Amino acid sequence: MSAPRYVSTRGHAPAVGLGAAIAAGLAPDGGLYVPERLPTLDPAAFDPHGDLPTTATTLLAPFFASDPLAAELPAICAEAFTFAAPLRPLARPDALLLELFHGPTAAFKDFGARFLAACLRRLRGGDAAPLTILVATSGDTGAAVGAAFHGQANLRVAILYPDGRVSPRQAHQLGSFGGNVQALRVAGSFDDCQRMVKAALNDAELQREVPLSSANSISLGRLLPQMSYYAHASLGWWRRHGTPLDFIVPTGNLGNALACVWARAIGLPIGEVRLACNANATLPEFFSGGDYRPRDAVPTLANAMDVGAPSNFERLRWSWRDDDALRQDLRAESVDDATIRATLLRHANDYDEVVCPHTATALAMFERERKSSGRAWAIVATAHPAKFETVLEPLLGRPIPVPPSLATMLARPAQATPVAAGDDMLKQWLGGRS
Template sequence: MKAYSTRGQAPAIPIAEAIAAGLAADGGLYLPEHWPQFKPADFDGAGTLAEIGLRLLQPFFEGGALETALPGICERTLAIDPPLVAFGNKSDFLLELFHGPTAAFKDYAAGFLSGCLSALPRGEKDLTILVATSGDTGAAVAAAFHNLPGFRVAILYPDGRVAPRQAHQLGSFGGNVCALRVDGNFDDCQRLAKTLLADTEFRRRVPLGSANSISLGRLLPQISYYAHAALGHWRNSGTKLNFVIPTGNLGNALACVLARRMGLPIGEIALASNANSVLPEFFAGADYAPRPGIATLANAMDVGAPSNFERLQALYPDPAELRQQLRAEAVSDAQIRAAIARSLAQRGQIICPHTACAAEVLDRLRARGESGDWAVVATAHPAKFPDVVEPLIGRPVPVPASLAAMLARPSHADPLPDAVEALKVALLSNAKPQKPALSAGDG
């Protein structure tokens, strides 16, 4: 299958090439030329995430450079079945996507992307994976590519705008991974990455790849865990599962939309934003009006110009039709705090600030009389945010072993001004792998 650019000014190319390229030559985002259609019965005999993911993704890769590698990639990178657990009553559920190596949902897609890029032929120079992160993406990508021959990783994150434990993770890898703390917000980091990825002259000097959700190799595998959760629920109850998804850059939410578009038994999809309310305003009827992101407790969602909105517009060019696909609501910091405290008191679950946005929206839906079975998507482990969570619940949050190991390592990140030329200098000077400095961390 081929992929086309959302901007229509670049030629369609095979899916494998689109994954390797990241961004289209015209600055657009790649989308598959068509979407395979499935029925629940098409997945009979497939129960694990890896098995369902393989059946779901095979049509995209059939006849391409990654066809023979796909089974092994799915087996390795979709090996952890995400639990769908009770969330207070028989109709509310929590989809736990945080059981990977960096305790965030990004681990699934980052691992899949590294598997794809490792299986594709590359030039003699190392490929630098350039990734902008608002908190979790960078660590997941670093873990997926750490010490992988032929690759380097450059992480751009907004200085002072990620949680302390997230910042420590980002700088804790060393080796072929460098962390750059940018003097700006996430949208600035994303703009720097996109600008350089579109610079063909610089890419001849330093081969670049993308691991943000602009990459098709990040988007496609995320469809798998929505298919897995929806099929499991369908098999148990015979009903469609609705989702409330915390969202910033829209990649995770888009994956759920695509799973439903491909015929999986998914009902309504509600988006939960933090105080960055661009999406709630659009879905309420206003024009799409991106703006600079503002800092909130749910920092990984501090996005004022979500990249994947361009993909949504390409799939649903009519704004009225697009607004029929989703609903969206904004959640304030005060409401995040209340939702965290309420989740433990009423549901017996400790949740992170991002998951709390979705829990708050679910509570609003129930208060309005919304029926059906709903799953809140838990995107990160609450132990990544002790400064926010622990004072609200009055006790420490147990730290997963993989996260504890990262926090035990030294951490280092270099400062970077919000300037493309400064980023070019940093990437050129980082031609050889670096080791982390012996510091206590970035705080």
């Protein structure tokens, strides 16, 4: 079997191997790396008694075939996936919760960030020149990347986040690392942060001075491993019930949702996939038949999904090549802040279930879906509710217990550097640190 190759969504960059695609982050033409073709896997090929790292190793082996990282894949998966992603029933009919917040920073981003860090450490070796990892975050990505790369030799991290548009605990996490991980609070939106990162990655002169890569979901090293928990959950359901499992995924930048879609495309027993969005309506408008129209993000209670120009839409469109077919296969809906509040309150009072505002968008969409489908849905819980105490505690009238890993992080001092929302500002900051 020939080694898989990875190409740009924009079609103007040479095909490369997986290791090169992971190391680069962004393709030279500004596009995102995708497999030339997705592999096909038989659900029967997975160990029925395997844990999450075992499932991940089987799932990702075709993507890593013949790459220098292939022999290390089992070790990478074992190193990255040291915590569970349990699928548990909710106290209501036909609903399950896929809990993705049991990692060190209490958000689903821990899976991909730790996997990427394990790959880059092996790709670069101990004698490589310092590499700076850029990450734009709307709340959770930055902390996961900071935790995954903190203290690693020859790797530096710059976390850009929109000042005042993340929760206080998220902001504290982002600035709590120090050392080789620095936080920049940008006077703008997440989309400004994302644009600044892409501009730096596409600046060849800057790259010669300061070698750069990305740890956003534009990186295949983040995206591919996120398929693993969808594979593991759907396989467990399929073995018990003999039917595919449907998912509702809260989404902003589309990375987590795309991981679910790709897992289904390569043969995992996944049925319907729905995308729950907040008031940022770029995706719901497209899926309802409108043009794809990026716009400025608006702040909402589900702040990690405050994205007006989702990067992974390029990959999503590449996966179908035809917008009509894409619209037939997926659906996205907006959930406004009033509905988020009502959903949080109702589930806490009626079912004693406390979730984060992002998970609440998926629960609200589930309530609409179950009236017409009658199927079981897995609601994807993307972050621990304790990260959003300023939303939840006044609404529910009680404190939200903080998990130990998050409490440890919050106990550390935090510091972030203020930066204007301009491409040149990040380039100047990077140049001054070379």
